[in-house]
Amino acid sequence: MTADINAPDIITLKIVSDPKNVSPLGEAINALCLYATNSEVYAHDIQLAVVEALNNVILHAYKSQKGNEIIVKWIQSTGCLNIEIIDYGISMTALPVAALPEIDAEGGRGWWIINACVDEYYYKAVEYVERERVCTPSSSDSDVFHNSLLKSSRNTLTLIKYFQQVA
Amino acid sequence: MDAIIFTDRKGQELFPLTDETSIALLPLAGKWVLEHTLEALVDAGIREAHVVLSPYAEQVKAAFGNGERWGMSLTYSVTRGEESPAQALEQIQKNLVPPFLALRGDIIRSGELKDFLRKAEKTESAFVQALYGGENAYLTLCLDPLRTDFNSLKWTESRQPVSNQSSIDVEGVVARLDSLKDFYQVNLDAASGELKTFLIPGRQIALGLTQGRNTEAYPQNLKQGIALIGSNCHLHSSVELSGKVVIGDNVIIDRRATIESSVILPHTYIGELVEIRNAIVSGNDLIRVDTGSILKISDTFLLADLKTTTIDNGLGALFNRSAGMLLLLISLPLWPLALILSVLKSPRKPYFRYWLRGNKKELNNFGVPQRSEFSVGEWNVDVPVLRYLPRVLAVVTGDINLIGALPVSLDIASQRIEEWERLADRAPAGLLGPTQLNLPADANDDEKLMSDSFYAANFGFKQDLRYILQAVKSFFSSKAWFK
Amino acid sequence: MILHEQQHNDIDIIELSGRFIMADTPEVRNRLNSLIKEGSGKLIIDLEKVTFIDSSACAVLISAFKNMQIKSGRLVLVTSPVVQSLIELTRLHTIFEIIPTLPRAIEALESNK
Numbered sequence: 001m002t003a004d005i006n007a008p009d010i011i012t013l014k015i016v017s018d019p020k021n022v023s024p025l026g027e028a029i030n031a032l033c034l035y036a037t038n039s040e041v042y043a044h045d046i047q048l049a050v051v052e053a054l055n056n057v058i059l060h061a062y063k064s065q066k067g068n069e070i071i072v073k074w075i076q077s078t079g080c081l082n083i084e085i086i087d088y089g090i091s092m093t094a095l096p097v098a099a100l101p102e103i104d105a106e107g108g109r110g111w112w113i114i115n116a117c118v119d120e121y122y123y124k125a126v127e128y129v130e131r132e133r134v135c136t137p138s139s140s141d142s143d144v145f146h147n148s149l150l151k152s153s154r155n156t157l158t159l160i161k162y163f164q165q166v167a
Numbered sequence: 168m169d170a171i172i173f174t175d176r177k178g179q180e181l182f183p184l185t186d187e188t189s190i191a192l193l194p195l196a197g198k199w200v201l202e203h204t205l206e207a208l209v210d211a212g213i214r215e216a217h218v219v220l221s222p223y224a225e226q227v228k229a230a231f232g233n234g235e236r237w238g239m240s241l242t243y244s245v246t247r248g249e250e251s252p253a254q255a256l257e258q259i260q261k262n263l264v265p266p267f268l269a270l271r272g273d274i275i276r277s278g279e280l281k282d283f284l285r286k287a288e289k290t291e292s293a294f295v296q297a298l299y300g301g302e303n304a305y306l307t308l309c310l311d312p313l314r315t316d317f318n319s320l321k322w323t324e325s326r327q328p329v330s331n332q333s334s335i336d337v338e339g340v341v342a343r344l345d346s347l348k349d350f351y352q353v354n355l356d357a358a359s360g361e362l363k364t365f366l367i368p369g370r371q372i373a374l375g376l377t378q379g380r381n382t383e384a385y386p387q388n389l390k391q392g393i394a395l396i397g398s399n400c401h402l403h404s405s406v407e408l409s410g411k412v413v414i415g416d417n418v419i420i421d422r423r424a425t426i427e428s429s430v431i432l433p434h435t436y437i438g439e440l441v442e443i444r445n446a447i448v449s450g451n452d453l454i455r456v457d458t459g460s461i462l463k464i465s466d467t468f469l470l471a472d473l474k475t476t477t478i479d480n481g482l483g484a485l486f487n488r489s490a491g492m493l494l495l496l497i498s499l500p501l502w503p504l505a506l507i508l509s510v511l512k513s514p515r516k517p518y519f520r521y522w523l524r525g526n527k528k529e530l531n532n533f534g535v536p537q538r539s540e541f542s543v544g545e546w547n548v549d550v551p552v553l554r555y556l557p558r559v560l561a562v563v564t565g566d567i568n569l570i571g572a573l574p575v576s577l578d579i580a581s582q583r584i585e586e587w588e589r590l591a592d593r594a595p596a597g598l599l600g601p602t603q604l605n606l607p608a609d610a611n612d613d614e615k616l617m618s619d620s621f622y623a624a625n626f627g628f629k630q631d632l633r634y635i636l637q638a639v640k641s642f643f644s645s646k647a648w649f650k
Numbered sequence: 651m652i653l654h655e656q657q658h659n660d661i662d663i664i665e666l667s668g669r670f671i672m673a674d675t676p677e678v679r680n681r682l683n684s685l686i687k688e689g690s691g692k693l694i695i696d697l698e699k700v701t702f703i704d705s706s707a708c709a710v711l712i713s714a715f716k717n718m719q720i721k722s723g724r725l726v727l728v729t730s731p732v733v734q735s736l737i738e739l740t741r742l743h744t745i746f747e748i749i750p751t752l753p754r755a756i757e758a759l760e761s762n763k
Contacts (some may be wrong), residue, residue, distance in 0.1 A: 174686060177744075221743070222741070222744060223741075224738055224741075224743065225739060225741075245738055245743040245748075247743065247744055247745060247746070247747065257749075257754065257758070258748070258749055258750060258754075259750075552746055612668055
């Protein structure tokens with residue numbers, strides 16, 4: 001894990017996608033949150049939401065492939081924490097519904113937990129697409145695109161938690 | 168004295184009411200079921216209680232918190248549900264000092280708890296079970312936990328017998344809430360004051376009519392009988408209530424709806440002209456108590472769950488009709504053009520009329536309210552803008568909205584059977600909308616229905632404004648003028 | 651994550667401590683599977699010293715629960731507040747038998763109540 005502090009209220013943490021890196025990052029988030037909010041309950045909730053989000057990235061965005069980059073940005077302002085989890089893997093097409101699965105299902109609880117642990121969250125995917133356009137003399141409709149190819153994407157999940165500022 | 172409250176019923180008997188919540192949180196005469204038990208404890212001077220929960224435990228904890236609001240101190244634990252009370256007691260991380268009271272919090276009992284305690288404390292047995300009016304009240308005073316038989320507290324489908332040697336009978340009533348019918352009956356009994364120890368919230372505004380805060384209801388709403396209305400409700404002055412009626416919080420009842428001997432659960436909308444008799448209404452479930460049938464109503468014009476849908480969340484009726492008027496004025500120069508083009512294209516039949524389903528409501532032959540038909544004209548031209556020009560008149564008359572789903576005929580509407588197909592019925596019909604603007608006129612019906620369903624699932628004030636902007640843009644596009 | 655196994659008469663006890671998250675799931679899953687397969691059908695998973703748990707760890711517990719059901723055995727969990735709160739959040743308390751302390755869990759399994 002590498003950390004760099006590029007502004008007083010922004011701390012950026014970087015790991016590569018490997019389940020064993022989730023723990024230290026979770027602990028780091030916990031410590032940052034405890035420092036900011038002075039609340040163990042908040043620190044635990046945020047750590048849990050971040051860990052669930054990281055699990056998601058590792059399993060679904062990177063399909064359990066190790067060695068891909070995950071960036072966690074800690075942004076603190078008065079009474080509000082924003083945590084951005086950035087990956088360059090496969091984007092989600094829509095946010096999963098925050099609902100519990102069948103009681104004996106083994107997966108599918110992550111979003112329910114994230115939803116319960118933070119106040120707000122949103123997901124942004126920026127996609128870089130390579131597009132090929134073919135124009136021939138016979139076709140008048142030059143607006144038709146052929147063969148769109150997704151080159152890469154940058155996905156950001158932002159978790160937001162509000163708290164009472166400690167003096 | 169401590170109390171331990173078992174509230175761990177799984178609630179399958181009260182399905183669909185317990186589909187998304189615990190029995191403890193079902194509304195009963197303006198309060199939650201568990202609240203009635205807490206109030207009885209406070210009345211008897213018991214200020215500390217431990218609550219054993221199972222399904223939707225987190226909801227119950229969030230609702231009752233530390234119990235401060237009831238003047239109590241509450242702690243919680245969870246079980247798998249409907250476990251034997253003795254086993255549940257063992258699992259509790261709390262040292263219960265006898266004597267303590269063990270009781271169920273997911274049934275209803277009305278009687279003098281103080282009376283029972285006074286009598287029970289005089290006995291010398293290890294435990295005393297309570298009977299209210301001769302029935303198991305699911306309440307035991309435990310003096311020696313090791314020698315106490317807790318089985319009478321266990322939740323089973325049939326009533327648990329109470330051993331006679333160690334029980335005391337006091338005056339009162341017990342309702343097990345073991346069926347929808349029982350839940351319904353207790354609500355009506357509580358509202359009419361038959362459960363004597365219950366504290367009913369609200370103030371009486373007319374004889375028999377009690378209402379909570381911020382509620383708008385009128386004395387003339389109550390034709391005869393008794394009505395208990397929760398807080399933040401809105402009843403139109405033409406609504407008629409009769410028999411015994413219990414209405415929960417945040418309920419809206421529209422024009423000329425009639426409700427007789429029914430229980431309306433919180434967050435429900437009851438549409439214009441809807442008639443409800445001997446039923447429980449919960450969101451968009453209509454439960455007939457006499458027949459036991461459960462009807463899911465998908466047309467939000469009739470019944471709606473206000474937690475998931477908001478009625479009239481598009482643009483208001485007044486706005487729609489005035490916008491229609493404005494549109495009609497602007498479009499006046501187009502009418503002669505439409506006439507000329509239609510006569511040129513089909514001199515025999517330049518203009519024809521047919522029927523579509525609109526947004527107004529009327530009673531059908533069976534007395535069931537439904538969306539009424541309206542007659543609309545069409546110019547026989549290919550230019551879409553001109554062809555559908557007469558529909559502007561329907562906006563002015565209020566039959567359709569400015570923005571909405573594509574209006575269809577009653578025939579087509581009646582062919583919509585599947586749940587997803589009926590989703591489109593949640594939205595009002597309109598002159599313009601995503602289907603009218605985005606799909607080609609010759610798109611197949613399924614495609615149009617999908618688009619309308621999408622609109623129904625997402626419509627709202629902002630969306631509608633967006634469609635108005637889009638409509639203005641499309642008016643100047645080639646698509647509006649050439650097929 | 652530290653795993654510790656012990657036996658008390660015919661009861662298998664597996665004690666987990668520290669953080670129990672996705673990285674630890676393969677190991678715990680294997681150990682639990684073999685314990686259930688070879689054990690007597692009485693298993694206590696002691697999570698009292700677990701300081702952090704996530705949903706993938708819950709999945710391992712569910713899988714153990716299901717395997718134990720197939721074997722008609724009995725699985726008892728001993729939880730810490732952190733574990734208990736996640737179990738309640740995900741409503742898994744409606745399937746797991748949870749007993750507050752290890753001695754009581756042993757007692758319950760011995761008397762088979």
